[in-house]
Amino acid sequence: WSSALSRCRTYKVLVIGDSGVGKTCLTHRLCAGQFPGRVEATIGVDFRERVLDVDGEKLKLQLWDTAGQERFRKSMVQHYYRNVHAVLFVFDVTCPPSFSGLLSWVEECRKNSVGQDIPRFLVGNKGDLRDPKRTREQVGQEQAISFASVHGMMFFETSAKNPPLKCVNGQRASSKGSYQQ
Numbered sequence: 001w002s003s004a005l006s007r008c009r010t011y012k013v014l015v016i017g018d019s020g021v022g023k024t025c026l027t028h029r030l031c032a033g034q035f036p037g038r039v040e041a042t043i044g045v046d047f048r049e050r051v052l053d054v055d056g057e058k059l060k061l062q063l064w065d066t067a068g069q070e071r072f073r074k075s076m077v078q079h080y081y082r083n084v085h086a087v088l089f090v091f092d093v094t095c096p097p098s099f100s101g102l103l104s105w106v107e108e109c110r111k112n113s114v115g116q117d118i119p120r121f122l123v124g125n126k127g128d129l130r131d132p133k134r135t136r137e138q139v140g141q142e143q144a145i146s147f148a149s150v151h152g153m154m155f156f157e158t159s160a161k162n163p164p165l166k167c168v169n170g171q172r173a174s175s176k177g178s179y180q181q
């Protein structure tokens with residue numbers, strides 16, 4: 001079994017975005033199936049893996065959970081983008097600065113992936129904290145959808161914490177079965 005797994009195709013997925021948006025919790029949830037009780041700030045990069053069964057074939061997702069702080073990135077950044085299969089740009093829907101901060105992450109990606117056409121996804125995390133009475137203090141889905149379309153990304157709203165709402169380009173999927181562990 002382990003040798004079969006080591007042979008299966010590995011897809012490198014880079015997870016980027018400002019500190020505190022939930023990159024570590026999201027990757028933990030995807031790979032360990034639960035919201036972590038406590039998380040330490042990421043230093044450099046952490047790797048988590050998840051094996052998926054797609055049409056009877058096993059694929060390995062290798063998630064690169066990176067630190068948001070500039071000081072940890074300088075020397076590493078080129079490694080992050082080498083042979084990457086997809087990039088997740090994560091922001092916190094309750095924190096507009098983390099949404100504006102995405103421009104610099106998009107720019108980092110552009111600079112480091114010249115000539116590569118990498119599928120990119122916009123992930124609005126902490127959907128469980130949305131408060132309908134405070135829409136002005138949050139990042140609206142229309143805003144996110146428009147950012148995603150300008151930058152050629154697909155948008156998902158999610159939550160690492162609670163079995164979440166999932167929105168694909170603004171269409172709210174039914175909560176049942178929309179999030180597959």
Ligand code: GDP
Nearest residue numbers: 019020021022023024025039125126159160161
């Ligand atoms: P990172 O710096 O992007 O890796 O962010 P972390 O994963 O370390 O999360 C930062 C904080 O946000 C932690 O206190 C988490 O418990 C919290 N958090 C992360 N994701 C969610 C979420 O989906 N919902 C809620 N309510 N809190 C979250």
Ligand code: MG
Nearest residue numbers: 023024041042
């Ligand atoms: Mg982290």
